[in-house]
Amino acid sequence: MVRSSILDAVHQALEELGVDHVPPGVTVERPANPDHGDWSTNAALVCAKQAKKNPRQLGEELMTALEEAELPHVEGLEIAGPGFINIRLAPSWLHETLREVVTQGTESYARSDIGAGIDVNLEFVSSNPTGPLHAGGGRWGAFGDSLARILHRCGYQPHKEFYINDRGSQTALFGLSLSARKGGKEVPEGGYRGDYVTEWAMEMPDTADPTTWGIGRALQEVEESLAAMHVRFDTWSSEKALVESGAVERTLEQLRDSGHVYVKDNATWLATSELGDDKDRVLIKADGEYTYLLPDIAYHHDKYNRGDIIIDILGADHHGYVPRMRAALIFLGHEPNEYEAIIGQNVKLMRGGEEVKLSKRTGDIIAVDELISELGPDVTRFAYLLQSIDTTQTIDIDLWKAQASENPVFYVQYAHARIHAIGVEAARRGIERHRLEQVDLSGLVDPNELAVLRHLLELEDALVSAARDRAPHRMTTWVRELAAGFHSFYTHCPVLRSDVDPQLQQARLWLVEACRVGLSIGLDLLGVEAPERM
RNA sequence: GCCCGAGUAGCUCAGGGGAUAGAGCAACUGCCUCCUAAGCAGUAGGUCGCAGGUUCGAUUCCUGCCUCGGGCGCCA
Structure with missing residues (x-):
């Protein structure tokens, strides 16, 4: 409020001084250095050329004009450095802030309406239901949930989704690993060999279908871990259900109609390289099975019904996936700008001065649960949110525990x-x-x-x-x-x-x-x- | 080779077209007769990876290079 009234006054003063078109680069900002006043404007620097004056001279004139405007709360103006005008305000303007904060309170203070009327579909975590959520996945949970809260406070309507890959070769392999362990045998080649597989196999009823039961067991684990960090989803979407509903076949038909689908070597391909992807991608394998991509395209296609903006939060290891999804969505007639992929860098965990490798297959897992039980949910979540998502994060467990105080x-x-x-x-x-x-x-x-x-x-x-x-x-x-x-x-x-x-x-x-x-x-x-x- | 991301204090990281580049940890000095010292105040610590370019002004934007992490499957 104070800022906009100052900015208005600056604009007006500039026009009086003959600057007809005030460039958008003219700003009123809070200087980093408190010696530079409460607010500062670069107007004289930005407009000097247009006014055909040197910045200091224009600054002097601008300052005089601002003094005459007699803005509320303004206590002093000074020109400094290369031509900044620093504005010092009386404490009374901050006292107004205080009244505003306590009057509006936790519910209403600092809300924004930049996202009013915009539905945002946020997909994050979506880890394979083949084991506990590892500590890396926890980062996307904390990030996605907080982003949803932030968007909500800005007027957006966020909708949090978890996509369940409950079909395909990985889940099948997971089921085989469970039955093998239940029978006291080694897991198959390339299977899941973590200790949790053996533990879960012991829980598994004899009559259960290992894959179906295993997926349910894993999802329960993941949901509980996330809930412990106060992360909850609005929707859990099943890939299997999507296939069974016929949505995948319908999407495939639409892709075919778009003219970018072809058959080669007994496989069905999508010509994503037409839109910047490195190469074309297989939709249906030679053995007749869908790849991961096709149902996922159908899923994203469907999500456009539920959001004006579709956001995926992906790990850095999936970044190459984005161009093919974007291409597919364009083929389906969607606006590509409405699809946004946020690429998060990995999490490294240190323990005993050494890096802990994270891999479900080899069994080297630090589950989120473990982190939460060692550090507590607040420390875990805060640690995840301490750094930019673009930074490869290193969480030293010993350090966070030892320095807990x-x-x-x-x-x-x-x-x-x-x-x-x-x-x-x-x-x-x-x-x-x-x-x-x-x-x-x-x-x-x-x-x-x-x-x-x-x-x-x-x-x-x-x-x-x-x-x-x-x-x-x-x-x-x-x-x-x-x-x-x-x-x-x-x-x-x-x-x-x-x-x-x-x-x-x-x-x-x-x-x-x-x-x-x-x-x-x-x-x-x-x-x-x-x-x-x- | 191609595609992402990062390179800022001893360590972990913020910041970002502007005026003297910040925080926490680690090191060193001080501060508890009235609201919790899980705190406060201070000292020390930097060629913002390198080289060009754009700009009144670049650590910030652009290009190239170097280093590190990740990806480049009819896995997901």
Whole structure:
């Protein structure tokens, strides 16, 4: 609000100075360095050429014009560096922020409508139902679920889906591995040899069909693991059901009608190389079986009925899959821009100073469950969301366990617990928070107090950037910074101490409440608990 | 060879067309007679992989190269 009013004033001033078409590069931003004021504009730099003046000179004139505009809260203007205009505001503008935060509260503060009316279909994890979810898959769970929360707060309607590959050669091999173990035999060549296969084989009833039973067993495991991390799906879509419904055959017909399907070497191919893929892809193998691709195309085809934007979150090992899917969707007449693939880099786990290899086939698995039971769900989830999805992540289990008392999750949660403790102590001392309208906030001028308010003001920007860039870790960063601000405030600005002026005490109580709102929103978007005591 | 991603402090990583590049961990110094020290304050630590280009301005964008990770199946 403040920003847009400043930007408007800048535009107006520029026009008065003869800049007819203000370039879009003119921005009003929060400078990284607090010495550079509360807001800063690059207008003089960007428009210097068009105005045929040097940036400093244009800056001077712009500054004069802005001074005459007498914007609310503006306390001082200065020109600095190559020609930035730095704008310093009176604390009163931040006091308005505080009122806004606590009035709107956890439900309403920092919501955006950039996604209003847009349905987003989000598919993630979709691990093969042939074993427990390994620690790598947990990353997509945490990421996808948090992204859904972020999108939701921005007005989008996210729909979370898990695609179950419950047919095909891998599941068959898994079934054979289960029966082999049940009979005390070695698993077949290329089969699944993890310890869990033997354990599950012992649970399996004699009458059960090993493949069907195994898939159900694995899915149950995966669902529980994800739920432990507060990750839940709206829809579990079965590949098998899709085939049985005839949807796959119908999709194949449509592809044929599109004229990009041909038969070669007894297999049925899709000419994806026409649209940038490295080579054409097989839809139906020479033995008559579908490849993974064909039902998956049918699945994506179907998903267009359920979303305006279709997002897949894939591991880096599947990135080559994207061009062929995109080609197929174009052949089916879909708008390719509505299909988006987010490629996540791998997770490496370290234990005892060595990397732990992750592979279901060899049996070297660190399941998400194991991570959760060792680190706890909050630490696990926060660790996953600490870094950009583009970064190959290394989680050192020993480190996160050993440093449990000093890790960033607790740092943030501790801030929330301290806030609650203030409330409890206030009640014990009989101190009540007065109604907001009756409280004078003008005493909030300490740099620590103002820093916290500035950060709260930036929540919406952080949220929108997290949504636009599909980058939940921006929220992790934001919430850590807010916690840092709160901890500084906490040590430097006592709230309940007897020597604090009652007016100031009231104002600080509301500031604390504003922090609580900010932390609750941030942690909720990450899917991490906000504990009341630690 | 081709296609993705990454190269920023000793380590793990944020950041990103702007003004003196940040955080946590590790190291070193201080701070608990009133709200939880799982905290705070400070010191030290950097040719933002290399070379060109675009720009008033590049660590950020573009190109090339180097290094590392991943992929290049009638597996999924």
